Amino acid sequence: MTGIKALADHLGISIGTVSRALNNKPDVKKATRARVLAAAAELGYAPNQSGRNLRKGKTNAVGFMFEAGDPGAHGGDNFFLSVVASAQSVFKARNIDLVMLPCGPDETPVDYLKRMVARRFVDGIILTATTRDDPRISYLERTGIPFVALGRSTSGTRYRWIDLDFEGAAREGVRLLARHGHRRLAVAIPESDANLGYVFRDAFLDALVENGLDPQPDLVFRVESSEQGGLDLSEQLLARDPRPTAVLLSYELMAIGLYHGLQNAGLKPGDDLAIVSLRESPQIRFLSPALPSFRLDLHGLGAELAQALLDEMQNRDVPRKTSQGMLWPFEALPKLT
Amino acid sequence: MTGIKALADHLGISIGTVSRALNNKPDVKKATRARVLAAAAELGYAPNQSGRNLRKGKTNAVGFMFEAGDPGAHGGDNFFLSVVASAQSVFKARNIDLVMLPCGPDETPVDYLKRMVARRFVDGIILTATTRDDPRISYLERTGIPFVALGRSTSGTRYRWIDLDFEGAAREGVRLLARHGHRRLAVAIPESDANLGYVFRDAFLDALVENGLDPQPDLVFRVESSEQGGLDLSEQLLARDPRPTAVLLSYELMAIGLYHGLQNAGLKPGDDLAIVSLRESPQIRFLSPALPSFRLDLHGLGAELAQALLDEMQNRDVPRKTSQGMLWPFEALPKLT
Numbered sequence: 001m002t003g004i005k006a007l008a009d010h011l012g013i014s015i016g017t018v019s020r021a022l023n024n025k026p027d028v029k030k031a032t033r034a035r036v037l038a039a040a041a042e043l044g045y046a047p048n049q050s051g052r053n054l055r056k057g058k059t060n061a062v063g064f065m066f067e068a069g070d071p072g073a074h075g076g077d078n079f080f081l082s083v084v085a086s087a088q089s090v091f092k093a094r095n096i097d098l099v100m101l102p103c104g105p106d107e108t109p110v111d112y113l114k115r116m117v118a119r120r121f122v123d124g125i126i127l128t129a130t131t132r133d134d135p136r137i138s139y140l141e142r143t144g145i146p147f148v149a150l151g152r153s154t155s156g157t158r159y160r161w162i163d164l165d166f167e168g169a170a171r172e173g174v175r176l177l178a179r180h181g182h183r184r185l186a187v188a189i190p191e192s193d194a195n196l197g198y199v200f201r202d203a204f205l206d207a208l209v210e211n212g213l214d215p216q217p218d219l220v221f222r223v224e225s226s227e228q229g230g231l232d233l234s235e236q237l238l239a240r241d242p243r244p245t246a247v248l249l250s251y252e253l254m255a256i257g258l259y260h261g262l263q264n265a266g267l268k269p270g271d272d273l274a275i276v277s278l279r280e281s282p283q284i285r286f287l288s289p290a291l292p293s294f295r296l297d298l299h300g301l302g303a304e305l306a307q308a309l310l311d312e313m314q315n316r317d318v319p320r321k322t323s324q325g326m327l328w329p330f331e332a333l334p335k336l337t
Numbered sequence: 338m339t340g341i342k343a344l345a346d347h348l349g350i351s352i353g354t355v356s357r358a359l360n361n362k363p364d365v366k367k368a369t370r371a372r373v374l375a376a377a378a379e380l381g382y383a384p385n386q387s388g389r390n391l392r393k394g395k396t397n398a399v400g401f402m403f404e405a406g407d408p409g410a411h412g413g414d415n416f417f418l419s420v421v422a423s424a425q426s427v428f429k430a431r432n433i434d435l436v437m438l439p440c441g442p443d444e445t446p447v448d449y450l451k452r453m454v455a456r457r458f459v460d461g462i463i464l465t466a467t468t469r470d471d472p473r474i475s476y477l478e479r480t481g482i483p484f485v486a487l488g489r490s491t492s493g494t495r496y497r498w499i500d501l502d503f504e505g506a507a508r509e510g511v512r513l514l515a516r517h518g519h520r521r522l523a524v525a526i527p528e529s530d531a532n533l534g535y536v537f538r539d540a541f542l543d544a545l546v547e548n549g550l551d552p553q554p555d556l557v558f559r560v561e562s563s564e565q566g567g568l569d570l571s572e573q574l575l576a577r578d579p580r581p582t583a584v585l586l587s588y589e590l591m592a593i594g595l596y597h598g599l600q601n602a603g604l605k606p607g608d609d610l611a612i613v614s615l616r617e618s619p620q621i622r623f624l625s626p627a628l629p630s631f632r633l634d635l636h637g638l639g640a641e642l643a644q645a646l647l648d649e650m651q652n653r654d655v656p657r658k659t660s661q662g663m664l665w666p667f668e669a670l671p672k673l674t
Contacts, residue, residue, distance in 0.1 A: 022343075037343055061458060063436075068422040081439070085405035088441045099400075099458065100437035102418070104425045121398060121436065121458070227619045253620075260623035282564045283590075283620050286597035 006144070011039055061097050062309060063122035065113060067129050068102035079281070079298065080128065083150075086302030087126070094310060096123075110135040117145060124313045126150060126305055130161075131193040144319065146312035148305055153195050158320040160308055162301070164278075165327040166196055167203040169294050170248065172333055173276045174207035177246045180336050182274060186219040186244035188233050188254055197222070200250045219244055223254065230254035234261025237273065246274035252284045255291050276334050292334030301328050348376050359432060374432065398434050399646055400459035402450060404466050405439035416618070416635065417465065420487075423639030424463070431647060433460075447472040454482060461650045463487060463642055467498075468530040481656065483649035485642060490532050495657040497645055499638070501615075502664040503533055506631050507540035507585065508547070509670055510613045514583045515548040517673050519611060522550065523581035525570050525591055528559040537587045556581055560591065567591035571598025574610065583611035589621045592628050613671050629671030638665050 004022075008015040013032070021028045021036035028036075064084055080100075088098040099122065103112040109129075113136050116122070123146065127136055130151030137156035140147045149161040170187075177185055187204040189197035205215040221236055223229035233254060237244060238261070249255055255277050259269045269275055270289045277284070277293040284291050304326070341359075345352040350369070358365045358373035365373075401421055417437075425435040436459065440449040446466075450473050453459070460483065464473055467488030474493035477484045486498040507524075514522055524541040526534035542552040558573055560566035570591060574581060575598070586592055592614050596606045606612055607626045614621070614630040621628050641663070 033343075034347060037347060060456065068418050068425065081405045084439050085441045088405065088439055089443055092441070092444070097452070097456065097458075098439065100439055102421050102425055102435065102437055104422045104429070106426055107429070115434070119397065119434065121434075227623055231623070256620065256623050260625065263625060283593065286564055286568070286593050288597065288600060 007036070007040060011036065059121060059123050060095060061099055061122045062091060062124040062126065062313075063101040063116060064098055064126045065101040065103060065109070065116070065128060067109065068104055079279070082298035083302040083305065086299040087306035088302075090303050090306035090310070096310075098306075101125075110139060113139065117143060124148075124309050126309055130195045132195045132198055133193070134195070141320075144316070146309065146316050148308045148312060150305060151195055152199070152325065157323060159323050160312055160320070161323065161325045162305055162308060162328055163199075163325065164196070164296065165329050166200045166250070166278075168327065169278055169330040170200055170203035171207045171210070172294075172330075173248045174204060174211055174213075176333065176336060177248070177274060177276060178211040178213060180246075180274065182246040183213060184216075184219070184242060184244045184246070185213065186221060186237060186247040187250070188221045188223055188229075188247060189250045190225040191222040191229070192225065194225070196250065204248060221247075225251045225254070227253050227256040230257030230259075231261045232257070234258050234265070238262075238265055238267075244273070246276070249275065249277035252277045252279045252281050252291070252293060255284050255287060259287055259291075270337060274336060276336070278330065280332075289337070292336055294330035294334060295332040296328070296330060304328065344373070344376060348373065396458065396460050397432060398436055398459045399428060399461045399463065399650075400436055400438040400453060401463045402438040402440060402446075402453070402465060404446065405441055416616075419635035420639040420642065423636040424643035425639075427640050427643035427647070433647075435643075438462075447476060450476065454480060461485075461646050463646055467532050469532045469535055470530070471532070478657075481653065483646065483653050485645045485649060487642060488532055489536070489662065494660060496660050497649055497657070498660065498662045499642055499645060499665055500536075500662065501533070501633065502666050503537045503587070503615075504540040505664065506615055506667040507537055508544045509631075509667075510585045511541060511544035511548055511550075513670065513673060514585070514611060514613060515550060517583075517611065519583040520550060521553075521556070521579060521581045521583070523556040523558060523574060523584040524587070525558045525560055525566075525584060526587045527562040528566070529562065531562070533587065534559070541585060558584075562588045562591070564590050564593040567594025567596075568598045569594070571595045571602070575599075575602055575604075581610070583613070586612065586614035589614045589616045589618050589628070589630060592621050592624060596624055596628075607674060611673060613673070615667065617669075626674070629673055631667035631671060632669040633665070633667060641665065 004015055004018055008018045017028060018036055021033040066080055084098060084100060091098050101116055103109050125145060125147040127147060127149045128151065130149050130153045132154055134153035134155045137149060137153050137159055141156055141159055149159060152161050152163045174185060187201060189201050201220050208215045221233055223233045255275060262269050262273060267273065275291060277291055280293045280295045341352055341355055345355045354365060355373050358370040403417055421435065421437060428435050438453055440446050462482060462484040464484060464486045465488065467486050467490045469491055471490035471492045474486060474490050474496055478493055478496055486496060489498050489500045511522060524538060526538050538557050545552045558570055560570045574584065592612060599606050599610060604610065612628060614628055617630045617632045
């Protein structure tokens with residue numbers, strides 16, 4: 001959180017003027033005061049008036065922001081809940097509590113985030129569901145509030161992120177399918193602006209080339225990140241002539257609708273269309289035939305996120321100059337039958 | 338952060354009007370309130386915590402407590418997330434924010450709750466996953482903190498609750514199966530101490546009698562509330578001789594493992610074992626053959642919970658003398674083929 005000196009530096013006016021503006025003294029021009037207040041809100045300035053804890057910006061709480069309304073954004077239930085449970089254990093050992101901040105469908109994520117910052121519920125924030133262009137990241141960079149992004153974005157130049165290794169999974173997935181003789185591969189990514197979709201698509205197309213295959217952008221399918229999206233995908237795949245012989249899914253719950261659509265068309269998942277998916281989860285564990293999928297250590301991921309945010313909070317007075325990222329690996333190469 | 342005076346100056350209206358707008362008083366024009374709220378958000382207005390919040394116990398936040406660790410307790414992902422998204426819209430219109438409080442697996446729910454209360458994160462609380470004996474309820478009754486329980490308990494004598502109408506669903510489910518000629522009915526309930534398991538079991542046994550059938554307590558199966566629990570259930574059902582011809586599930590994700598187990602044994606769900614489940618959800622919508630299940634209006638439930646908690650908060654100075662409950666109905670009687 002920004003102090004009065006940083007605020008004064010940012011505005012290029014004296015600390016005294018900023019202070020008088022913030023305290024609403026009469027000897028400050030209206031325009032100056034408006035400028036100071038706007039900058040204070042924008043930079044997340046914390047006033048010194050509300051007791052020791054507030055002076056230190058200490059609520060001993062951190063926020064895990066996520067989108068509660070989007071059917072796909074919450075990543076199939078147990079994804080976030082497992083991450084959160086594990087992160088919370090790490091925070092708790094430091095006498096800090098994690099609260100989840102659900103952004104509803106009737107508000108943009110950046111507006112929601114600004115309100116949370118204004119309300120000073122938390123000392124630090126974990127962002128999720130990063131989009132390609134994500135104004136939350138530039139906003140938090142400006143405010144100086146410690147945060148970590150679970151996911152990357154083209155926004156932001158000096159933030160800490162941890163993202164799933166979509167590149168690695170796309171590469172391994174394509175290599176596996178190519179080794180099994182597939183030459184006409186499709187990929188399914190979210191239709192939303194989720195950054196992972198772009199990363200996964202690009203890595204997929206690169207991997208095709210690496211395996212001596214033609215990158216075919218028309219075999220990149222953007223569908224809803226949900227069971228329904230998988231059903232839509234089955235229809236789109238079946239309409240192609242020649243049909244792709246394999247598809248890589250960016251989200252495992254798509255498989256539920258995809259299996260259904262294939263079976264309704266008299267086709268057998270696996271035999272008539274090879275399918276490889278990210279992330280084994282309880283919901284798909286009982287699909288028949290079994291869905292080849294990568295695994296994720298969600299427990300470890302949650303702990304890593306918590307540790308990264310604790311580091312950011314500890315170093316809050318040392319502004320970041322560059323971004324710092326980490327790719328969290330997918331595990332256990334899927335097996336094709 | 339901006340104070341109320343700065344906010345009033347910025348808007349060029351009186352502090353009194355700003356205060357009434359922020360406190361949602363009826364004598365403020367809609368357009369004015371919208372302007373005030375927009376400016377408050379933009380300028381990062383927050384009520385003075387050292388004054389107002391500590392005196393009145395006002396954080397303008399409410400907590401939605403849930404268990405992040407338990408595989409079954411979170412009710413199949415979109416259950417809580419849909420409820421929360423809808424509740425949040427209601428709170429937001431009153432200038433209150435909902436935060437989710439995840440209780441991890443390394444702590445008892447009552448210890449976690451006590452810490453949350455001590456930390457004064459929130460002005461009111463929604464409890465979920467109530468257990469038969471639930472010390473959280475008696476604790477909150479003693480503290481006088483406004484709360485609403487999503488679920489009932491034998492603990493507590495003067496609290497507000499909203500629970501799913503498990504009795505109604507059990508009654509309708511048994512009647513439906515009996516009408517289709519089934520005489521040997523089983524029921525699957527959570528193996529945990531979740532209160533719903535007891536309610537559902539008792540209602541199930543009563544309904545058998547109402548339909549002229551023998552209540553058979555040995556056909557009450559307690560399994561994990563999960564896909565895996567459904568697989569365990571299939572094994573237990575198949576081991577019975579004579580085998581039940583129908584089963585009522587208290588949790589829809591059990592069906593995923595149950596279908597798998599039956600199909601592996603060469604049996605067809607629906608034909609060889611009639612299955613009726615609570616709550617249609619995206620995860621089971623594509624099961625083949627279709628799973629007959631009751632529906633729930635989660636959006637309405639979330640709004641109802643929020644309204645109930647707002648009422649409790651408004652009447653916090655008038656201690657409750659008795660409990661007040663509401664059964665939230667299941668909809669759309671399942672169809673058996």
